[in-house]
Amino acid sequence: MSLTNEAVVAASQSVIDGLDAWRALPIKQQPPWLDAGAVIEASTKLASFPPLVFAGEVDTLRDRLAVAASGQAFLLQGGDCAETFAGATADQIRNRVKTLLQMAVVLTYAAELPVIKMGRMAGQFAKPRSSDTETRGDITLPAYRGDIVNGYDFTPESRLADPARMVQGYHTSASTLNLIRAFTQGGFADLREVHNWNKGFTSNPANARYDQLAREIDRAINFMTACGADFEALKRTEFFVSHEALLMDYERPMTRIDSRTGTPYNTSAHFVWIGERTRELDGAHVDFLSRVRNPIGVKLGPTTSPADVLALIDKLDPHREPGRLTLITRMGAGKIRDALPPLLEAVKASDANPLWITDPMHGNGMTTPTGYKTRRFDDVLDEVQGFFEAHRSVGTYPGGMHVELTGDDVTECLGGSEMIDEESLATRYESLCDPRLNHSQSLELAFLVAEELKRR
Numbered sequence: 001m002s003l004t005n006e007a008v009v010a011a012s013q014s015v016i017d018g019l020d021a022w023r024a025l026p027i028k029q030q031p032p033w034l035d036a037g038a039v040i041e042a043s044t045k046l047a048s049f050p051p052l053v054f055a056g057e058v059d060t061l062r063d064r065l066a067v068a069a070s071g072q073a074f075l076l077q078g079g080d081c082a083e084t085f086a087g088a089t090a091d092q093i094r095n096r097v098k099t100l101l102q103m104a105v106v107l108t109y110a111a112e113l114p115v116i117k118m119g120r121m122a123g124q125f126a127k128p129r130s131s132d133t134e135t136r137g138d139i140t141l142p143a144y145r146g147d148i149v150n151g152y153d154f155t156p157e158s159r160l161a162d163p164a165r166m167v168q169g170y171h172t173s174a175s176t177l178n179l180i181r182a183f184t185q186g187g188f189a190d191l192r193e194v195h196n197w198n199k200g201f202t203s204n205p206a207n208a209r210y211d212q213l214a215r216e217i218d219r220a221i222n223f224m225t226a227c228g229a230d231f232e233a234l235k236r237t238e239f240f241v242s243h244e245a246l247l248m249d250y251e252r253p254m255t256r257i258d259s260r261t262g263t264p265y266n267t268s269a270h271f272v273w274i275g276e277r278t279r280e281l282d283g284a285h286v287d288f289l290s291r292v293r294n295p296i297g298v299k300l301g302p303t304t305s306p307a308d309v310l311a312l313i314d315k316l317d318p319h320r321e322p323g324r325l326t327l328i329t330r331m332g333a334g335k336i337r338d339a340l341p342p343l344l345e346a347v348k349a350s351d352a353n354p355l356w357i358t359d360p361m362h363g364n365g366m367t368t369p370t371g372y373k374t375r376r377f378d379d380v381l382d383e384v385q386g387f388f389e390a391h392r393s394v395g396t397y398p399g400g401m402h403v404e405l406t407g408d409d410v411t412e413c414l415g416g417s418e419m420i421d422e423e424s425l426a427t428r429y430e431s432l433c434d435p436r437l438n439h440s441q442s443l444e445l446a447f448l449v450a451e452e453l454k455r456r
């Protein structure tokens, strides 16, 4: 018996109603909007704008991530901690894409597997904060929550949460994504060109250690050229975008019912993740993302128990759908070797097969005596190595890496071959949030991770 029109309407209505179940649940990290009318106005506009990504692309990504979860691909996810509206310039976007492409070539060669490239880009504007306020001297103001909520300047006007910023967030994401699509489809991503950039990096005497690997890649490309390989196809590459799905008044109106399948897709990004601070099982964020079709991620910090992970998997991936769920561990270099194996064991013993990736940034933060938020390059590398060791010991697959990076020559993280020290942090510290690896540190990380991948 075919469904009556009313039944179809009622079924899709219940999907749509379910999408708003989060409104009745405990919710964290939302801005203190003052003007409810202005929030409705912004949400209504967002709901009327075209999607930024299409359901078919989202499905493709889920398939790619499924391959990674099965051990046959590697995910590289990276970009700013917090994108800014002012930072959405052609140069900065190009440099970040270029850095990710350069890293991906090295990782692809070493892993002998496809590398899925994903920016923390075109929407990474909302930030969770440990405190609702910030105090400087005797003035206390609302904390900066990312450009999509308020301004960074330390004045009452700038720190006021302004719903109209969500509309600007959409447009900035759209123009960023437009340029990313042009770069990755229009010839900029040509494998031979990307490799030439890497040779520029390894020809610096400080990076002589990586020269050997660059030469091997050179020979592989020359071999392919000699064989008459079709380089036309290698001028383009797939590239996906992602951000933390934090700001519900943005994520909800960007979520649409796909006309092909009648199911909800968050069309603000291909992949969205739930942060460490908003992943409680009965909270709004977990409920909302449990209902969208996108592949999703969850950050897992050092206090996560095996029972927490299994419960999150049951809620977010009840059908054990390949590629659906990525677990992003961010334990800290000193903790990962103890904290990660029990989680891997518990999941291995279950019927779930999530993709495990490492975020070696967020467990390794520190503040210098001079007040800079920074991270040591060596700690970042140590956490990545601990991640590989943990997976080797349990017999699970270390499927990717999530990093905060920029393509510019900033001085925000300590160490690396340029040996940035506490004094030089002041030279070019630009992040409004967490410190990022600069261009050279990012490439160095890729070469060092390549060594780990070759050992697998």
Ligand code: PEP
Residues within 6 Å of the ligand: 081, 128, 244, 274, 275, 276, 277, 299, 330, 362, 434
């Ligand atoms: C982030 O990715 O910038 C972040 C806030 O991470 P986490 O949720 O892991 O603390």
Ligand code: CO
Residues within 6 Å of the ligand: 081, 082, 362, 404, 433, 434
């Ligand atoms: Co961050």
